[in-house]
Every structure is written in structure tokens, then in C-alpha cells.
Amino acid sequence: MADARAPAVLSPALTLLDYMHAPTVGFYYLGACAFSLCILQKSKPISHERRRGVLALTVALLLSYVTEVLYYFSRSMADWQYEAPEPAAVRCLGSILVWSPLICSLWTSKSLRWHPYFGAFTLQFALETTTCLMSAFSIPVEARSSNVPFVIDCIRALASLLLMLDGFVILITKHAEKEKSSDEERQSLLGKQTNGSATQPDTSTYGAIAQEVSSDHEAEPTDSDKEIKEQQAKRLEEEGGWLGYLKGFAIFLPYLFPKDDWKVMGCLGLRLLHVIQERFLNLLTPRQLGIITNKLQKQDGVMPWKDIMLWVLFSYINSYAGLGVIDGLANLVISNSAYRRITLLAYRHVLGLSMDFHTSKDSGEVLKAVEQASSLNSLIEMFLFDICPILLDLVVAMYYVTHLFDAYMAFIILFMGAAYITIGWYFTTLSQPKRRDYVEKQRMESSTVNETVHNWQTVAYFNRAAFEHDRYASNIINTIRAQYTYYFRSMGGHALQDLLTTFGFAGCCIFGMSQIVTGRKPVGNFVTLIMYWHTMTSPLYVLSYSYRHISSSLIDAERLLQLLNTKPAVADKEGAKDIVVHTGEVEFKDVDFHYDERKPIIKGVNLKAGGGQTIAFVGETGGGKSTMLKLLFRFYDVTGGSIMIDGQDLRSVTQASLRDALGLVPQDPVLFNQSIRQNIRYAKLDATDAEIEDACRAAAIHDDIIGFPDGYNSKVGERGVRLSGGQLQRIAIARVLLKNPKIVLLDEATSAIDSSIEALIQQAFRKLSQGRTTFVIAHRLSTIVEADQIVVIEKGQIIERGSHHELLEVMGGKYNELWTKQTAGHMSAANSKAPSKAPSTKCNDDNSAPLIDITPAEEDSATATGRSDGDDDTVGRRK
Numbered sequence: 001m002a003d004a005r006a007p008a009v010l011s012p013a014l015t016l017l018d019y020m021h022a023p024t025v026g027f028y029y030l031g032a033c034a035f036s037l038c039i040l041q042k043s044k045p046i047s048h049e050r051r052r053g054v055l056a057l058t059v060a061l062l063l064s065y066v067t068e069v070l071y072y073f074s075r076s077m078a079d080w081q082y083e084a085p086e087p088a089a090v091r092c093l094g095s096i097l098v099w100s101p102l103i104c105s106l107w108t109s110k111s112l113r114w115h116p117y118f119g120a121f122t123l124q125f126a127l128e129t130t131t132c133l134m135s136a137f138s139i140p141v142e143a144r145s146s147n148v149p150f151v152i153d154c155i156r157a158l159a160s161l162l163l164m165l166d167g168f169v170i171l172i173t174k175h176a177e178k179e180k181s182s183d184e185e186r187q188s189l190l191g192k193q194t195n196g197s198a199t200q201p202d203t204s205t206y207g208a209i210a211q212e213v214s215s216d217h218e219a220e221p222t223d224s225d226k227e228i229k230e231q232q233a234k235r236l237e238e239e240g241g242w243l244g245y246l247k248g249f250a251i252f253l254p255y256l257f258p259k260d261d262w263k264v265m266g267c268l269g270l271r272l273l274h275v276i277q278e279r280f281l282n283l284l285t286p287r288q289l290g291i292i293t294n295k296l297q298k299q300d301g302v303m304p305w306k307d308i309m310l311w312v313l314f315s316y317i318n319s320y321a322g323l324g325v326i327d328g329l330a331n332l333v334i335s336n337s338a339y340r341r342i343t344l345l346a347y348r349h350v351l352g353l354s355m356d357f358h359t360s361k362d363s364g365e366v367l368k369a370v371e372q373a374s375s376l377n378s379l380i381e382m383f384l385f386d387i388c389p390i391l392l393d394l395v396v397a398m399y400y401v402t403h404l405f406d407a408y409m410a411f412i413i414l415f416m417g418a419a420y421i422t423i424g425w426y427f428t429t430l431s432q433p434k435r436r437d438y439v440e441k442q443r444m445e446s447s448t449v450n451e452t453v454h455n456w457q458t459v460a461y462f463n464r465a466a467f468e469h470d471r472y473a474s475n476i477i478n479t480i481r482a483q484y485t486y487y488f489r490s491m492g493g494h495a496l497q498d499l500l501t502t503f504g505f506a507g508c509c510i511f512g513m514s515q516i517v518t519g520r521k522p523v524g525n526f527v528t529l530i531m532y533w534h535t536m537t538s539p540l541y542v543l544s545y546s547y548r549h550i551s552s553s554l555i556d557a558e559r560l561l562q563l564l565n566t567k568p569a570v571a572d573k574e575g576a577k578d579i580v581v582h583t584g585e586v587e588f589k590d591v592d593f594h595y596d597e598r599k600p601i602i603k604g605v606n607l608k609a610g611g612g613q614t615i616a617f618v619g620e621t622g623g624g625k626s627t628m629l630k631l632l633f634r635f636y637d638v639t640g641g642s643i644m645i646d647g648q649d650l651r652s653v654t655q656a657s658l659r660d661a662l663g664l665v666p667q668d669p670v671l672f673n674q675s676i677r678q679n680i681r682y683a684k685l686d687a688t689d690a691e692i693e694d695a696c697r698a699a700a701i702h703d704d705i706i707g708f709p710d711g712y713n714s715k716v717g718e719r720g721v722r723l724s725g726g727q728l729q730r731i732a733i734a735r736v737l738l739k740n741p742k743i744v745l746l747d748e749a750t751s752a753i754d755s756s757i758e759a760l761i762q763q764a765f766r767k768l769s770q771g772r773t774t775f776v777i778a779h780r781l782s783t784i785v786e787a788d789q790i791v792v793i794e795k796g797q798i799i800e801r802g803s804h805h806e807l808l809e810v811m812g813g814k815y816n817e818l819w820t821k822q823t824a825g826h827m828s829a830a831n832s833k834a835p836s837k838a839p840s841t842k843c844n845d846d847n848s849a850p851l852i853d854i855t856p857a858e859e860d861s862a863t864a865t866g867r868s869d870g871d872d873d874t875v876g877r878r879k
């Protein structure tokens with residue numbers, strides 16, 4: 001017996017209205033939330049007092065739907081002939097599904113974007129009133145008061161009216177509260193703003209997403225992500241919303257999907273085809289088994305071979321052995337291509353950035369950014385090949401299950417799905433702080449090992465092996481404890497989800513069986529449902545954990561974007577030409593420079609080095625000598641004046657050609673952890689072994705190298721740690737000799753070399769500097785007595801210049817003072833023979849006697865140059 005509510009004339013319209021009711025309100029609400037999120041509409045703090053009325057009315061609405069469902073259910077139980085009106089029941093069940101999360105967000109959030117709620121209330125009122133009026137027309141007046149669904153409809157229509165009015169009052173009075181809300185809803189996908197975000201007071205209100213996902217604390221910034229999240233929030237604000245923000249990533253599209261690469265585009269096409277085919281087969285395979293079951297049930301002795309073959313074919317195509325393996329290969333090609341292109345793009349970009357970037361950035365952060373290419377790819381892959389098909393699957397599944405059984409079966413699955421996703425999100429929120437703690441503890445554990453192994457010598461010097469053992473053991477225990485806490489929470493979520501799917505499945509089976517027992521549905525439908533179950537439920541897992549994945553992938557993508565948006569401070573001008581070096585004349589014209597505009601480093605320096613001349617920079621530490629060389633190498637651009645090489649301004653030539661024309665022996669040479677031969681060949685990639693050995697002979701390192709067990713093939717260790725300071729410097733010199741540049745820069749090139757070796761190197765340099773312009777920075781004045789011009793630099797200015805003899809004649813001059821100190825120091829050291837005054841040769845790796853023993857005593861040298869012992873003792877440091 002059908003319910004009396006079913007009208008005669010208005011029946012089709014009312015049925016449609018019933019079916020459309022919940023989806024209309026639900027989709028409006030979701031769409032409005034998504035829209036306000038995209039345009040970064042601010043949420044307003046609305047007190048609980050103000051919302052009390054609204055909350056009471058929405059709860060009343062929910063209860064009315066629950067009551068109506070219970071009414072239909074109890075009547076069906078009491079009377080097996082009674083058939084509840086499906087459209088009305090669907091409307092109630094659907095509305096319960098819509099209003100439950102809506103009430104939840106109204107209750108838990110202090111600050112709201114009111115428009116989505118108000119719109120939902122208005123729609124609810126319009127639909128409910130229309131339903132009520134249409135029902136009233138179709139039910140006789142005398143039967144109205146005894147028609148329970150109609151009475152409930154009327155009460156609900158009234159509640160909806162009040163709800164809309166109350167919502168309207170809140171909307172127009174805009175009861176924005178003054179106090180700052182700490183509301184969960186305002187937590188953006190980018191995470192809560194940190195205390196340090198005082199410069200962006202409003203950003204906490206931007207980027208908030210619909211309440212359903214907002215409570216996930218995954219977005220809370222960890223220390224390493226804090227800065228990048230702030231940049232993300234800033235860009236989101238600048239772009240005016242999520243759409244603009246995501247558009248920023250469009251620059252990666254040509255790298256992810258290069259149009260000119262037919263292989264990648266073909267694979268993309270294949271994957272899209274596979275996605276479509278999978279959608280069909282996900283449905284057709286279980287359906288086919290249902291058809292076979294129905295045919296077998298007839299027991300007519302005929303094998304349904306055609307159907308069986310079709311089922312086998314569908315199963316095969318849909319398996320990994322079928323098109324799955326092709327899809328997997330296509331995915332591999334696309335992701336590898338994206339990884340290669342984007343990683344190389346980032347790598348090239350990082351290598352092209354100027355020195356200011358490399359000195360200011362944490363190298364770990366830069367490496368992290370370069371390695372983020374895969375995250376971008378996986379983000380797009382997730383959207384294209386996971387989330388979108390899954391959403392489509394779920395819609396199709398609901399429709400198909402309704403077709404197989406009825407809407408009630410679809411609702412059992414829908415309720416289960418909603419609860420599954422909610423539990424997933426809730427437990428993700430709960431376990432995230434613990435996950436971060438666990439990751440942090442893991443990091444500490446591995447950094448302890450790292451630190452100790454790297455500092456093995458310190459551990460040994462102080463005999464702290466037992467101490468380090470205990471420290472590491474306690475770190476391991478901390479990590480294990482953190483892991484337990486995190487796993488307990490996350491496993492709790494998984495267990496609950498599994499419980500839900502188990503009972504959900506049992507519920508669906510029992511419900512399906514009841515329809516089969518009563519003969520309303522064939523057994524085949526039940527078989528189809530069982531086979532289809534996995535297809536319906538497996539996407540729920542992906543959806544419930546997708547937020548975490550999207551959030552962290554967006555952070556990674558932002559890191560990469562920020563890196564690529566960093567412009568090099570020193571860049572080639574448009575149309576810059578290669579430098580042409582003839583004589584190698586270098587001129588500094590009124591050069592000014594600062595790293596930070598508050599502190600000038602070089603002030604009005606004028607200097608001319610004729611082609612082939614040797615210019616020596618001497619002076620107090622921090623005076624700006626190394627900076628002069630950096631400017632010449634164009635690691636930085638001058639902030640005033642200009643530097644010319646053979647009349648060409650450095651800013652007008654290409655950096656590559658300039659760096660080809662220059663050779664630098666740095667203060668603290670660093671080598672790659674490769675063989676000595678490979679390290680030296682780095683200066684000239686096509687150099688022959690003979691050329692390399694010649695350069696090493698000239699740099700007086702050849703004999704040392706052939707003395708090593710593996711000779712030129714000896715590995716130098718990380719950053720060259722297996723070599724002494726003196727050896728390192730001579731290898732650096734050999735590299736420059738091999739490069740054979742037109743202009744040579746030597747930054748304290750002989751600081752770690754003893755006097756005997758120094759004599760050999762001086763000889764090599766003389767050879768090298770013949771016909772080449774050479775700039776030398778030296779604290780040991782003995783090394784530069786033959787320079788054509790010695791320039792004394794103090795506080796970024798040239799205070800004296802001339803040859804060694806000219807400067808020595810300037811009584812009371814700086815150079816004279818330095819020279820006197822160094823030679824006097826030596827004499828004093830030689831006379832006293834006190835260990836502390838021993839010549840600097842004592843710290844050399846080569847114990848041979850000095851040939852030219854005018855090396856200053858450590859203390860005096862330190863006074864003269866302003867260097868500390870530790871700084872000067874390069875050999876000691878290296879060792």
C-alpha cells in the first residue's frame with residue numbers, strides 16, 4: 001500500500017522535487033563554500049549566542065527528517081504490505097546527509113562565511129514550502145491532520161521560514177565580533193599563521209577552505225615549512241584567490257606535458273583512454289558476472305559461454321596484465337619526463353643564480369626545492385587520474401546501485417562513505433601532531449649519527465664514545481616512543497574505518513538478500529553488488545587521505561616555484577657579447593660596492609693594471625680585498641663606477657666568457673669527492689693526462705700525488721678532506737695552471753704552503769703570470785715583493801700603492817709597518833726559539849726546511865693581518 005501523500009496530478013512534479021531537494025541544497029552549499037574560498041571571502045566571527053536560534057532550527061529540521069524516516073521505517077516493519085514513498089524517503093535521507101555536516105560546522109565554527117548558509121536556508125525554505133503546498137493540494141482537507149508526513153512537512157516548512165528569517169537578520173546586521181577568532185574554520189589549507197606573521201595581519205583569514213576539511217592540522221607549519229607557508233599565504237592574497245594562485249603553477253605545464261614530445265603526449269593520451277576504459281569496465285565486469293549468475297540460476301543446462309567469455313575478456317582488459325601494464329608504463333614515461341625536465345630546470349636555475357643567493361640560502365632548502373619535481377607531477381596525476389575519476393565513479397556507483405536495488409541501498413553506501421571520509425579526516429587531524437613529532441625525532445636520531453660520525457675525531461679526542469652511544473640510544477628510544485604514539489592514533493582511524501566498511505558491507509548484503517528472498521531482485525544483482533563493492537569502497541580511502549597529500553604537495557610545489565621565481569642579482573644584459581681579452585688590462589674606475597646598503601665595503605677605488613702586470617692587494621683583514629676579486633669575477637655587480645677589462649665593461653659582457661677568461665685560486669679551495677685527476681681535469685675537460693701532470697709539476701704537487709698509493713686516481717674525500725691544506729692549495733693552483741686563463745686571481749693562494757714549496761710555486765707563478773695580468777691577495781708579504789704594484793687596502797679604500805721598494809720607503813706608511821712587523825716577528829721568533837713564536841712553517845704538512853725563511857711568527861702575522869690563529873692555520877684546519 002502506497003502512502004496517502006502520493007498525489008495524483010502533482011505526482012511527477014512532487015517526485016522530482018523530492019529527488020532534487022537534498023542535492024540542490026547540498027550542492028549549493030558546497031559550491032558556495034568553494035566559491036567563497038576561491039575568491040578568498042573573509043569569514044566573520046559570529047558569536048554562539050547569535051547562532052543559537054539558527055542552530056536550534058537546523059537541529060529541528062534534522063530531527064524532523066529523522067522522525068519522518070523512522071515513521072516510514074516503523075510502518076514498513078509493522079506492515080509488510082506498506083511501501084514507503086521512495087521519493088519522500090530519499091528526500092529525508094538525503095537531507096540528513098546534507099544537514100548533519102552543515103550543523104556540525106555551524107556548531108564548531110565561531111567564524112563563518114555566512115552566504116553559503118543563508119543561501120542553503122533560503123533554498124530549503126523554498127523547496128520545503130513548495131513541497132508542503134503541493135502535498136496540501138493533493139491531500140483531502142479532512143485527512144491532512146492525520147497524515148504524519150504532511151504534518152511533519154508543515155512543521156519543517158515553518159522551521160525553514162524561521163531559519164531563513166534568522167539567517168537574514170544575521171546577514172544584514174553583520175554581527176562581526178571584534179575579538180580575533182581562533183576558529184578552526186579559519187585555518188587555511190596553508191596552515192595557521194605563525195606568530196611572526198605580524199606583517200601580514202590578514203592572511204589568517206585567507207585561503208580558508210570549506211569547514212569539512214578545515215580542521216586538518218596537517219596544514220600547521222613545521223619549522224622547515226613555516227617560511228614557505230608564509231610565502232604561499234602571501235601569494236594567495238596577491239593573486240586574489242585559489243584560482244589565481246593555482247594559475248601560478250601553469251608555468252610548469254609545458255614541462256609536465258611538453259607538446260612537442262610526441263612520446264609523452266602519446267602516453268598522456270593512453271592514460272586518459274585507460275581512465276575512460278577503466279570507468280566502463282569497473283561497471284561492466286561485475287555486471288557481467290551478475291548476468292551470468294542470473295542465467296545459471298535458470299538451470300536449463302545451457303552454459304552461457306558468450307557471457308562467460310565476455311566476462312573473462314572484461315576482467316582481463318581491466319587487470320594489470322591487460323591495459324594496466326600499458327597504463328603503468330605510460331605513467332612511468334610521463335613522470336620520468338616531468339621529473340627530468342623540472343629537476344634539470346631547477347638545477348640549471350640554481351647554478352645560474354648569483355652568489356648573493358648561494359650565500360644567503362640554506363643549501364638544504366635549495367636541494368629540497370630542486371628535488372620537488374616529482375611532487376608537482378604527483379599532484380597533477382592525483383587530480384587527473386585519481387580524484388576526478390573517483391568522484392565520477394562514486395556518482396556512477398550510486399546511480400548503478402539504485403538501479404540494481406533501490407535508493408535505500410545507495411543511501412546505506414552513501415552514509416557509510418561519508419562516515420568513512422569523516423573518520424579519515426578526523427584521525428588525520430588527530431595524528432598529525434604526533435606524525436610531526438615522530439618525523440622530528442627521526443631527524444634528530446639520524447642527525448646524531450651524522451654529527452658523531454663526521455666529528456669522530458672530536459669524539460676520540462675527548463674519549464666520548466660511551467657518551468655518544470648513550471645519546472644515540474636515548475634518541476632511538478624517543479623515536480620509537482613517538483612512533484608508537486603516532487601509530488596508535490593512525491591505526492585507531494584505520495581500525496574504525498575497517499569496522500565501518502565491514503559492517504557497511506554486511507548491512508548492504510543483508511539488505512540485498514532481503515530483496516532477493518522476497519523475490520524483488522534476482523540473485524545476479526546481489527553477485528554484481530558483491531563484485532562491485534571493492535570498486536565503490538577503495539576510492540574512499542584515497543579521498544579521506546587526499547587532503548594531506550594535496551596540502552604537502554602544494555607546499556613542495558610552492559617551494560619550487562619560489563626558487564624558479566628567484567632572479568639572479570647578476571644577469572647577462574640583453575645582447576651581451578663575449579669578452580675579448582687582448583692584453584688583459586684591468587681598470588677599476590671609481591668603484592663603489594656594498595653587500596648591504598647600510599655598510600659600504602668598497603669606496604671609490606681607482607686602479608689600473610696594465611696587461612701582464614702583477615697587482616698585489618695587502619692590508620688589514622675585512623678591508624675588502626677578496627671583495628675586489630669577487631667584483632672582478634662578477635659574482636656581484638659594482639654599485640658605483642665600473643670595472644673594465646681591455647676597455648669592456650664587465651656588465652656588458654657575458655658572464656660565461658668572463659669566467660672563461662679568468663682563473664681563481666680561492667682562499668679555501670674545495671674539491672669534489674672524486675679522484676685527483678678528475679678534480680684537476682675540471683679546469684679543462686679535454687685535458688690529456690700529460691697536461692694534467694705538467695700542471696701538477698708546475699704547481700709542485702706532482703711528487704706528492706705519485707707518492708699516494710693510488711697516485712692520480714686517489715680519491716680526495718668529501719670536500720678534499722683527505723688532503724692537507726698545502727696539498728689542497730697546490731691542486732687548486734694546478735687547476736688554474738691547466739685552465740691557462742688570461743687573467744689570474746690568487747686569493748691568499750700560498751697561505752698554507754711552507755717556504756720551500758712556496759719558492760717552487762713562486763717560480764710556477766712567475767711562469768704563469770708571464771704575459772698575464774695577475775691579482776694576488778697575500779698576507780705573507782714575502783710572496784709579493786716582486787709584484788709590479790702593491791695596493792694597500794684599508795676599510796674599502798686604497799691608502800697606499802707602489803712597488804715593494806717604493807712602499808718600504810714611505811716611513812710611517814702602512815706597508816712599511818706591516819713589513820717591519822713581519823720581519824721583526826720572524827727575527828724575534830728565530831732568536832727566542834720559543835715554541836709559540838715558531839715560524840708558520842711548523843704547521844705545514846711538508847716538513848722540509850724553509851728556503852726563504854722570512855715567514856712571520858704566528859702572533860705577529862695575526863696582529864698584522866688581523867687574522868686569528870685558527871683562521872690562518874689552514875693546514876691544521878684541513879687536517
Ligand SMILES: Nc1ncnc2c1ncn2[C@@H]1O[C@H](COP(=O)(O)OP(=O)(O)OP(=O)(O)O)[C@@H](O)[C@H]1O
Nearest residue numbers: 359595596601619620621622623624625626627628
Ligand atoms: N657575502 C657577504 N655578505 C655580507 N658581507 C660580506 C660578505 N662577504 C664579505 N662581507 C663583508 O665585507 C667585508 C670585506 O670582506 P672581504 O672578504 O672582502 O675582506 P678581506 O680584505 O678579503 O678580508 P680577509 O683578509 O680576512 O680575507 C667584511 O666586513 C665582510 O664581513
